[in-house]
Amino acid sequence: MSGDLLSDHGIWFRVESSSAASAVRRAAERLGTQLELGASRTADLAIVAAELTSNLVKHAEEGSLLLRPVRRSGRAGVELIAIDSGPGMADLTVSSRDGHSTTGTLGIGLGAIARQASWFDGYSLPGRGTVLAVQVWSGPAPEPSWAGGLTRPITGEQVSGDGYAVRVAEGRHQVLVCDGLGHGPLAAAATDAAFAAFRAAPAGPPGAVVLHLHRAMSHTRGAALAVAELDPAAGLLRYAGLGNIAAMIVVGGERRRSLVSLPGIAGHRRPAVREYDYPWQAGATLVMHSDGVVDRWDLADYPGLDGRAPLVTAATLLRDAGIRRDDACVLVARAES
Structure with missing residues (x-):
């Protein structure tokens, strides 16, 4: 370094x-x-x-x-x-x-x-x-985060085109997972552009945020991405995605629902964006990942893992389900019990 x-x-x-x-x-x-x-x-x-x-x-x-x-x-x-x-x-x-x-x-x-x-x-x-x-930390640790994630570049690269971001905008708890097309610096640049736009995006529902990211990424090679919003008060998880980002809601260690992403590439032509609502309850876990992670994982195979920090859950899934021939990213978010 x-x-x-x-x-x-x-x-x-x-x-x-x-x-x-x-x-x-x-x-x-x-x-x-x-x-x-x-x-x-x-x-x-x-x-x-x-x-x-x-x-x-x-x-x-x-x-x-x-x-x-x-x-x-x-x-x-x-x-x-x-x-x-x-x-x-x-x-x-x-x-x-x-x-x-x-x-x-x-x-x-x-x-x-x-x-x-x-x-x-x-x-x-x-x-x-x-x-x-x-x-x-130099002083007391902040409160543990409600979301955590991990990325890893393809073997042989120093940077990953996959990534995640977390924000709270006017009370909206939102997460982003992005997979820049290809690998290496240009893929990472597309994902970095998505992160910058996500941080600056006006507070709004996931569908509006995805459209904002799409417009902000027109100068990049583009990316698959998805935005989720956790709203425990309403008992809802709102979700909008483009391309091959996988997302699942897990309750009690068992998958209950796979979330829908539409075909498309953020930053290329105007894609069709649709927002979906899903039931969201105390104790639920959201898992989102890029296609550098195979989707055959099952939290039921890891007794007690759904009670650990989101970062630890994400790291465990990346270890066991991530593939070395692609960039990989896993994000985990939890509803408060």
């Missing part, structure tokens, strides 16, 4: 040997300094980065780690997401206590991570692997 500020998309590290630990730690320290976490919290961040990579080296298979800034309410922190397909743990809470170990070591790693982190969540399943998500 250069001395420039790390983009909010972050950087992925493959963690296959102990040599990766120093690279992750240095990158985390640099980012903490750039975001002005302060010397003490940056030192804590370095401990978290070192322990996460050490755990991946010791216990994991196909370990990877994402380092990125996280922003909330005008504040900035650092987020690390460690993902592996290793042996997993039967009880992540017990394994996070100092002194507990699955390999005969001192077992201080997860305990140290939990102590130094401002926010920590994870999910592990024996035989399937573990996902750990950690945030380090």
Whole structure:
């Protein structure tokens, strides 16, 4: 990573040997300094980065780690997401206590991570692997987000043409998933244009927002995209999509409804846009993803995952359903219980 500020998309590290630990730690320290976490919290961040990579080296298979800034309410922190397909743990809470170990070591790693982190969540399943998500802030952590997501570029690329965005506009809780056509910088530029238009779009229902994005993206190669709005007070989820963005409502770990996206490309010709309403209830989960994620996943195969943070759910699905020969993005949003 250069001395420039790390983009909010972050950087992925493959963690296959102990040599990766120093690279992750240095990158985390640099980012903490750039975001002005302060010397003490940056030192804590370095401990978290070192322990996460050490755990991946010791216990994991196909370990990877994402380092990125996280922003909330005008504040900035650092987020690390460690993902592996290793042996997993039967009880992540017990394994996070100092002194507990699955390999005969001192077992201080997860305990140290939990102590130094401002926010920590994870999910592990024996035989399937573990996902750990950690945030380090200069002060108290903000309230956990109602939505979270993860993107990963196609193998061989540094940037992803897939992405997601979250906003609250005049009380409207809205999410966007976008898949820029193709791969690489031009696909990423199309998605970045969608993000800029989404942030600036007037508050309105998803159908109107999609049309706004379409008009703002005419100078790009175009994208498939979808916007969803969660309205618990009305008991509705409003949705409008163009192209191959998949979206499902899950209740109690079981899929209840697949949402409808119409054919079309945002930014190319005037597409037909239609908004659909779906029942939305307390405890429901919205999962949206690009076509870089196969749709054969089933949350019922992951006991307890629907109770974890949206980011952890998204990371678990990306690990198991994402494909390496395409950019991939998963977003998860939850209704408050």
